[in-house]
Amino acid sequence: MKKSNLVDIITMGCSKNLVDTEHVMRQLESNGYRVKHDSNNPEGGIVIINTCGFIGDAKEESINTILQFAELKQAKKIDKLIVMGCLSQRYLEELKLELPEVDHFYGKFDFKSIINDLGKAYRPDLELERTLTTPPHYAYVKISEGCDRTCSYCAIPIITGKHQSRPIEEIVDEGKWLVSQGVKEFQLIAQDLSYYGYDLYKKSKLAELTQRLSDIKGVEWIRLHYAYPAHFPFDILPVIHERDNVCNYLDIALQHSSDHMLKLMRRNVTTAETKDLLARIRSEVPGIHLRTTLLVGHPEETEEDVEQLKEFVREQQFERLGVFAYSHEESTYAHKHYKDNIPDEVKQQRVDDIMELQRPISAKHNEKKVGQTFKVIIDREENEYYVGRTEFDSPEVDPEVLISKKHKVKTGHFYPVKITTFDDYDLFGEISNPQQDEQ
Known part of the structure; x- marks a missing residue:
């Protein structure tokens, strides 16, 4: 009824x-x-x-x-x-x-x-209050809407319009309210973090916003999602490096690596500039884990482009990587100017090939963590394990830490977890000090 x-x-x-x-x-x-x-x-x-x-x-x-x-x-x-x-x-x-x-x-x-x-x-x-659908210890914090970029394949600007940053004070007030509700972890999200602040303040304000949020008492982790490589706000890097509660993590969608495809995609960045950016990020934030997204099957993508992309993946050894097949979306620049000339099965094969290339890279990164102890937040309990994440793992999209039930722990709390073994995408561990409930 x-x-x-x-x-x-x-x-x-x-x-x-x-x-x-x-x-x-x-x-x-x-x-x-x-x-x-x-x-x-x-x-x-x-x-x-x-x-x-x-x-x-x-x-x-x-x-x-x-x-x-x-x-x-x-x-x-x-x-x-x-x-x-x-x-x-x-x-x-x-x-x-x-x-x-x-x-x-x-x-x-x-x-x-x-x-x-x-x-x-x-x-x-x-206006600032929400009924959280996530586990109560973390929340997504949307800092802007829309996008001013003109990527050939993307319908987001058609849907959302121009970039609109939310005022810093408003976001900080929302952050304080979330903490009052028990939230310990913020996932900062936007279509384009790199552009945050330009429309309101005439310059990038991502670093200042992140600092202000990290000053809120009770915020244990802040994680940054969806940066754009062109006109990257380099002043965010010392904030990530120096602030203990800003995770050594950055989600930056690169989409491709060959100059031919970057130009066709209208990404306003070159292969050399991309590599220089990644090198600077890793240099200024040692140990950072980078998540990126790649797009294959865009019109006019050649086998040579794909081979260059594969070599780029081998060279960069991304800690986190996802791949999507191109979708020919009406009203986009690509839809107006290019034919969707790559068969769907070829697109999917390119996706599968790169993900297969990434699998041992991910496993190698996981293997390095065996024997180390990490601060882990417990997201949930399953039949055989408690399931948690390190600072290098965003909910839903990244690897998890599967923790033996030798010791009882509480969901939403932090514990030191020693990594004992791994598979391609997940870690396995044990509570190293069951008495140390950090939160």
């Missing part, structure tokens, strides 16, 4: 979408609704789907999810179906025509209207 005061929210796509969902949940709860997130058994009178519209696979998943709940609405198993997020921001008019079962569509930035359209009052005094 559906429950009129229960709302089920489903989030598709990235952590930036998740933050939007959490704000909606807080507003709904403040107005008397009970809210469930990503439930395996939705039973609410209202279902809200926060969609992704970035690449083909994500769009298809979002559409299929909408269709699934449209059928439930037709069968009168739910009362209202609401769609928000990137897909409806990008294809609002088309979706309205094709999915009449959906009661309301909201884009990426007008989702606050959901509360008013439900006949409730939006609470501006709760």
